[in-house]
Amino acid sequence: MSLPLSDRAKVMPPSPIRKLAPYADAAKKEGVKVFHLNIGQPDVPSPKEYWAAVKGCELEVLEYSNSAGIAELREKAAADYCKQGINITADQVLVTTAGSESLSIALSIICNPGDEVIIPEPLYANYIGFAAGTGIQVVPITTHIENNFALPDSEEFAKRITDRTRAIVICNPGNPTGSTYDRAQLESLLKLARENNLYIIADEVYREFYFDGERPLSVLQLDGSDENVIMVDSVSKRFSLCGARIGYFVTRNAALIDPAIRFAQARLSSPTLEMIGVIAALDTPLSYYDALREEYTARRDVLTQRLRAIPGVTCPDIQGAFYAKVQLPIDDSDKFCKWMLEEFRHNNQTVMMAPGTGFYSTPGLGKNQVRIAYVLKIENLNLAMDCLEVALAQYPGRTVTTETATAQ
């Protein structure tokens, strides 16, 4: 008789972003240069304010913090939201161990096992993981590369509402799609949520990453967002502090704060020294974001241009975040991404990407897609695109013939 595993242990998916890491490690051991386009890990330096605060810390004992976060950080984060036009007070912000924990707490306190959340797909793969961990059903609405993964009409959401539906989850700007949603779209979703007594969980961790025009609106900036909205936020991308594990759970619905704090108390505290660093990072001047946006706009432009020049590749328009969900002329993105790491070399270089299937809840979708995180300097991005172009011409499972490919 073997020892049992739980059902959630069985359904928890491996991360499509990380599951190929052993193959990348093996390639690196052979001396191959691997360009990491698989993971949203920016190469931008973390703010010097962060490093100065951490290195200048004069604590002797690294103590637990308040479960809801260091008071100064909650106050400063709230003030920062207000500066952005999002009216939030310190008691409406809980510090979490990154956006991951914020989402996990949000799902846990509003959903019972078996309850449903509606999410446009392709979606951030880890939503599937958190739903699996908490026994929640993801009800996907498939969006399409042909119209740049645009948000479906609220009628499409309405059709999927059942008596088990508890929330609509959106990511704006979108991981992995690069889409952003406008005021009319957000208002229509909020209206639907209010009419049907649903929450909106808005993952807005890419708020600073927008390329054309205005900063995308937060759902918390809409009238009527007080009761129904939970915002999931994080400093990981904004401050290039992915390793700090500091995020926020933000809502104006006071009824959610108490259970969220009780969940936070169960794990005692987020990392104290990291909070001290983030308090300082919040003094980062606005020019940091401007430079960030300029750099990512340039990267987006290069990526889009290079991808669209490769025969058989479809690259959607990208408005925000730093991902592209790209369609390739391949049979199977899992096989292709693994082949790139195990067998393909171009000038002793190769590229790691995230296979597309892990970003869909609907089985079978995304087989000819990959997610590309354009988090590298343009020079390296160009080298990575050189690799991809050659690889697509050589890959045995290509679905566009070599003749067609090379003729263009």
Added chain:
Amino acid sequence: MSLPLSDRAKVMPPSPIRKLAPYADAAKKEGVKVFHLNIGQPDVPSPKEYWAAVKGCELEVLEYSNSAGIAELREKAAADYCKQGINITADQVLVTTAGSESLSIALSIICNPGDEVIIPEPLYANYIGFAAGTGIQVVPITTHIENNFALPDSEEFAKRITDRTRAIVICNPGNPTGSTYDRAQLESLLKLARENNLYIIADEVYREFYFDGERPLSVLQLDGSDENVIMVDSVSKRFSLCGARIGYFVTRNAALIDPAIRFAQARLSSPTLEMIGVIAALDTPLSYYDALREEYTARRDVLTQRLRAIPGVTCPDIQGAFYAKVQLPIDDSDKFCKWMLEEFRHNNQTVMMAPGTGFYSTPGLGKNQVRIAYVLKIENLNLAMDCLEVALAQYPGRTVTTETATAQ
């Protein structure tokens, strides 16, 4: 129609250790000195090796780490276990965001909602929290202050096994009891677990805190522990690094590693800089632990002596960890602990303790008990005991008359 909360949001208890924090904050604002005996937050300085590594870190970008932890930390932690006679390899150790996450992953991967875990009580309050968060039923076995909260015979455990039982959870040395379990007791529990196809989850985060004789045995040192045992560990107490949030999930059962890694991938990474600090902290010389034990032995002795000198107080024998689960001559520990913070002052000082009820799964137990964490210097511990002694004489809900109390 109000927006619904989940069942787990309703049953997740507030932390008995932290729920009175607002009253302590209010007292401090009045200028009152509050001695914190409520929380296992040692006042011992964190290792200088930790601070040097963190402050000397030359990274420019604070990146995500491998979801299972930085390889060097896994290797060093495994080597450290081997030095202690616990044979563990690097691939059997996953780095987690403190012991809290290790326990949460362990419960999640072995239990479905509705499954049962047997735990001797009084128990670490947060076990109740994690069980609530994951929908697991705690089946308590009450232990008694009269015999120092000794581990019940395995027959007592056997009686509580049902077809929903998945694990026995023990904490050794024990929080909040201060008990340690010997080889014969552990062997008998492991035998029972093996016979009934159960896991043992062994929380051994207080391994270095033992006062009389030998270091307590780890369950992983027993023959036959390969399949059935998951050890929950943490550097929080050992290195006085509660705020670092670094722990370990340790097992030799290879079938558990893969699901645990998938759960870890869903939250991406533990804090990177903290891992870098802990890698260095593992070079802490053995003399650090010797000094730690010497200090805590002295504190235990003072605490025990002082408590036993107060009329109506029962203090059990304490063999390990740094807690005492003490019986007081009071009507209600929740009221008493709150009264201490709100109303009682002695030389403008008071004491914060954790009410006893939160450490029992059985409703109604622990009403005349508190948990005292003796994590303060002896001088402060004595001042705190002065406060407690005077408070017990004045408390309106005392159950020993003032005459009796002052006559002794």
